[in-house]
Amino acid sequence: MAKIRVLIAEDHEDFARLLRENLSVYPDIEVTGIACDGEQTVSMAEKTRPDVLLLDLMLPGMDGIEALEVLREKGMAPKTIVISAIGNDEAIIRRAMELGAQRFFVKPFEISSLACAISDLF
């Protein structure tokens, strides 16, 4: 069975690295890369064609929502899970949902739950 390819878009480097390490334990998940800003998210998504995008909304430069918009415009639609530290900003959550985000994790969270959520998408 092919692994689920995951792109992490997260500017908090330490967290992104730990997230990748944690997810590496799950045999069905493969992290294809870490993008640390919006532009990089778009370019890496184009290059690696991930199945799932773990997207932090608060990215420097082009933010997560904008990156998602660009990806939608380009016809690329990885299944998206938002991982955010911004809490309950309804407008932003709604916008992310409109753009196809399927799950929403607020930091800090159980990575095992995230892994389950990723698996559940397929």
Added chain:
Amino acid sequence: MNKKPAGKDTLREKAEKAAAEMKREQPEQLSPEEMRAALHELYVHQIELEMQNEELRRAQAEIESARERYFDLYDLAPVGYCTLSEKGIILEANLTAARLLGAARGELIGSPITKFIYKEDQDAYYLHKLKLFEKEEPISFELRIKESGDAFFWADINASVLRDMDGKRVCRMTISDISPGKLAEEELEKTLRKLDEQFGRLQVIMEILPVGVWVADRNGKIIMQNNAAGTICDAVVPVPQTVSEYTVYKCCWQGTKEWIPAEDYPLPSALRGGLVKDFVMDFNRQNGTDGTLISSSAPIRNGNGDITGAVAAAMDITPLLKAEKLLVESEQNAKALVKELEEADKNKNEFLSALSHELRNPLAAISAGLQLLNIAQDEKQADMAKKIMGRQMHQLTMLVEDLLDMTRISHNKIILKKERVDLNALALSKAEDLQELFNEKGIWLSISISGKTVLIEADPVRIKQIIGNLLFNAMKYTDRGGNVALKVSRDDGFAILRVKDTGIGIEPAFLPKLYTPFFQTDQPLDRQGGGLGLGLSIAKEIAELHGGTIEAASGGAGKGTAFTVRLPLALSCEKNETEKKERQLNIPAALKILLVEDNRDLSELLAALLRTIGGDVYTACDGLDGLGAALKIRPDVIFCDIGLPGLNGYDLAEKIRGIEQLKNTYMVAITGYASAGDVGRALEAGFDRHISKPVDLFALMEVLDNL
């Protein structure tokens, strides 16, 4: 009507008798001629007598008629007549008197007059009567005559004393009803009284009115004015007597310096028929101050509509205008305050959202690290987790420190532990601390220090905090490949610290707001650098607490930013220049360290840290244990937790300070939450130093370095 004339028969008898007497005197014999002559004579006499008789009858008839007329007049006269005896009994009365006294004439005669006099005037009547009979001179007086029930009418009484046919004294009295006149008089009196009251009221009203009131007659003469009017006039000029003297007034049209002509003042205008409302004029008081009056005036007209005068009212509205101005100002102030509060509220909300973000990220990393430790497949993963967790813990601690600093600053509770330090050394030390971080970020950090020592009287920890905050800030807003330059110099009595970067720069409009707590220039989703925006506020407060300043300059967006901190140089800086030795981070070998901490994990960790520095570390798990250990090993340094079971940290410090052999022991308090009060209490108890949890290696090294 007296006696009737005597009857005919009686007269005949008298006449026969008289004739018989005459006959005796007549001659016996008369000639026929003589007889005829005598007959003729008799006949003539008879006619003569009849004529006289007729005349008498007519005279009598005239008398009868006159008499009747007299009685008619007497009875029907408009005035009541009556005759009273000396005792006051009515002897005679005409019909008018009977009508006035309200009784039939028959009933009246024989009654005492007092029966008809109103009870309250009885005494007055008695006195008048006494006087009348005593002096026998006519008198007149007024008294009330009873009518039915309690009613009465006012009567004018004229009385005089006469004597009757028998020579007895009687009183002739006339009674006339003067009630209508009396009533009119009373009415008049009432009206006058009312007028008087009204005038009194008017005067009182006029005097208490806070408004000046003037009344002029048709010629413009001031015929009435109240106190307030006087006060206003006195404030301006002596009071004019007529409107023609209004030339003495020097008032100006409101807001101009143009004098108002005398005829244009409200009162003269009203005398010409004009109605003046709310005429506002500026005036200059005799005492030299300026003021403003508001005045209205109206003509007074009689029933024909002719102007008979005018009234004017004026009020000094200077205080009102002042109050109004104040009101407008305070309203504006309130609005500004509301805006400020709204801004503060907005900042607070943004801060809370930022705080949540800033807490969640390291927490997420720590949580992820813990989760990784649980499932780590090799040593490498575990090491990575620990390293990152340590770093994130440090970041959280810094965040909490910043928050505590802001609280201390807002409560003025920052305590500076000033000493003479070289700014060069502090800058170098801090730059060294951060060098690795800059390397990681790919930002070039260059350091340039002054050729001479730059001594300042300052709290080195706080000054390093300023330097650190400025360097962090520069790092946060500078992209990989950029430069940050730190420079220390001296200039005109000041130590200058400058941090310049090639980062994103600041729009000039944001420069004044830089030091507002929680202020950040960027949008929430684009929070590139992270952080709470407290660093610059704290840096500014600390600089100012040291008598210094902080300034930011930027060429604008994309053109980098430079912060300059100026701190006063220590006095006699030159003299001490050579005395101060460069501080080294070398820890003297084999320091004896006692660690008193009841949390076993923490105790072990700290002990391990201290041993890495090279100390000879002993541990104790409560106060009493600590005291025993101190006496036994005589440590150079004691690190002591405050919240210990049994003997707490303060008590332990006090006990140790009381022991001669331990008086040189350096004591450091370690506490969780460090308010200024806690620090003060620790120092009072005998501690030399205070550090807050969580304790890191650098803090411990710095303490030991300072020994």
